[in-house]
Amino acid sequence: MRANGPLDAETILSATEDVLRRYGPAKATVVDVGKELGVSHAAVYKHFPSKAALRDAVSRRWLNRDRDALAAIASDTEIPPPRRLRSWLVALLAAKRAKAHDEPELFAAYQLLVTGNSAAAIDHVADLLGQLEAVLADGMADGSFRRADPAETARAVFTATTRFHHPGLAGSWTQPGIEHELDVVCALLLDGLR
Amino acid sequence: MRANGPLDAETILSATEDVLRRYGPAKATVVDVGKELGVSHAAVYKHFPSKAALRDAVSRRWLNRDRDALAAIASDTEIPPPRRLRSWLVALLAAKRAKAHDEPELFAAYQLLVTGNSAAAIDHVADLLGQLEAVLADGMADGSFRRADPAETARAVFTATTRFHHPGLAGSWTQPGIEHELDVVCALLLDGLR
Numbered sequence: 001m002r003a004n005g006p007l008d009a010e011t012i013l014s015a016t017e018d019v020l021r022r023y024g025p026a027k028a029t030v031v032d033v034g035k036e037l038g039v040s041h042a043a044v045y046k047h048f049p050s051k052a053a054l055r056d057a058v059s060r061r062w063l064n065r066d067r068d069a070l071a072a073i074a075s076d077t078e079i080p081p082p083r084r085l086r087s088w089l090v091a092l093l094a095a096k097r098a099k100a101h102d103e104p105e106l107f108a109a110y111q112l113l114v115t116g117n118s119a120a121a122i123d124h125v126a127d128l129l130g131q132l133e134a135v136l137a138d139g140m141a142d143g144s145f146r147r148a149d150p151a152e153t154a155r156a157v158f159t160a161t162t163r164f165h166h167p168g169l170a171g172s173w174t175q176p177g178i179e180h181e182l183d184v185v186c187a188l189l190l191d192g193l194r
Numbered sequence: 195m196r197a198n199g200p201l202d203a204e205t206i207l208s209a210t211e212d213v214l215r216r217y218g219p220a221k222a223t224v225v226d227v228g229k230e231l232g233v234s235h236a237a238v239y240k241h242f243p244s245k246a247a248l249r250d251a252v253s254r255r256w257l258n259r260d261r262d263a264l265a266a267i268a269s270d271t272e273i274p275p276p277r278r279l280r281s282w283l284v285a286l287l288a289a290k291r292a293k294a295h296d297e298p299e300l301f302a303a304y305q306l307l308v309t310g311n312s313a314a315a316i317d318h319v320a321d322l323l324g325q326l327e328a329v330l331a332d333g334m335a336d337g338s339f340r341r342a343d344p345a346e347t348a349r350a351v352f353t354a355t356t357r358f359h360h361p362g363l364a365g366s367w368t369q370p371g372i373e374h375e376l377d378v379v380c381a382l383l384l385d386g387l388r
Binding site: 115146152153155156157159160161162163166168169171181184185187188189190191192193 | 309340346347349350351353354355356357360362363365375378379381382383384385386387
């Protein structure tokens with residue numbers, strides 16, 4: 001139940017996260033969110049036109065929590081671009097794995113968005129690609145990486161590391177040796193970028 | 195219903211494939227396989243000790259149909275190793291996509307094996323890694339690829355192409371542009387191997 005005050009989008013999103021944590025994405029309903037807030041589901045629909053829009057917004061907010069930590073690595077020009085690329089990929093795996101492990105219901109909600117090609121999932125990937133592109137462009141500028149189209153190269157690196165960030169493969173992120181696996185793939189990719 | 199004759203493992207596996215195609219892996223039972231053959235399920239259990247063993251054997255046979263075509267590419271020493279590596283990866287995607295599209299029920303049975311880390315799935319990956327390793331070793335021997343541990347390099351290349359062969363990602367293999375995506379990843383990997 002919320003504290004008194006006007007019902008804003010942020011309050012609804014926090015309540016939706018709680019409801020998703022409790023019931024999981026298959027069972028959680030907008031009525032549950034309304035109950036959590038002590039309002040009707042119609043009041044929720046005033047802010048989010050559909051259950052899909054609400055799910056999209058809650059996943060977007062949840063995904064953005066990692067985005068800023070990753071962006072800080074991507075833009076840290078103190079670290080040489082090859083080492084920065086590797087750190088970023090290691091941090092991406094760590095962040096995704098923590099999300100899958102610590103908040104399985106919210107992760108499951110996100111998996112549904114990915115399967116459905118939702119705007120939240122597409123924008124999240126675009127965000128990550130933008131960060132990667134910045135690291136690659138820095139490396140091309142300072143001569144650590146061979147000159148090429150940074151956007152296309154970012155997509156190639158992201159695709160080549162699918163095993164370490166695609167939500168459909170989350171079940172295998174706790175396998176022993178996955179860090180070493182990422183290390184070997186990074187070394188091969190860095191050799192290709194030089 | 196089978197023609198008369200002794201009940202052998204091969205006959206049971208063909209019947210199991212038919213039953214899986216008809217009912218899918220969630221619903222197909224050993225009793226269905228027995229009915230298909232006009233025998234009791236006990237007769238089936240004489241050849242395969244459990245439903246899991248039967249499912250493993252049928253997937254193994256089904257997967258091996260592609261293995262030989264891929265092995266022919268991997269061992270074709272007329273093709274220079276870099277081009278051979280690329281052809282092999284393109285053929286792998288084509289074979290996996292055809293299986294997912296043409297035989298969705300058998301593909302679903304295979305997905306269950308992968309999720310369960312079954313021996314059939316592990317052996318299939320080991321087969322593919324062995325083929326990749328042979329191409330890489332040829333390339334290291336003739337100077338097309340830099341010298342490194344061929345087995346570890348094979349694993350790195352296989353991991354970096356997860357997006358194009360992991361059964362958990364089959365839903366995205368029909369996306370337009372996937373061939374171009376593979377092409378760009380191949381180019382990056384080949385640059386890393388040289």
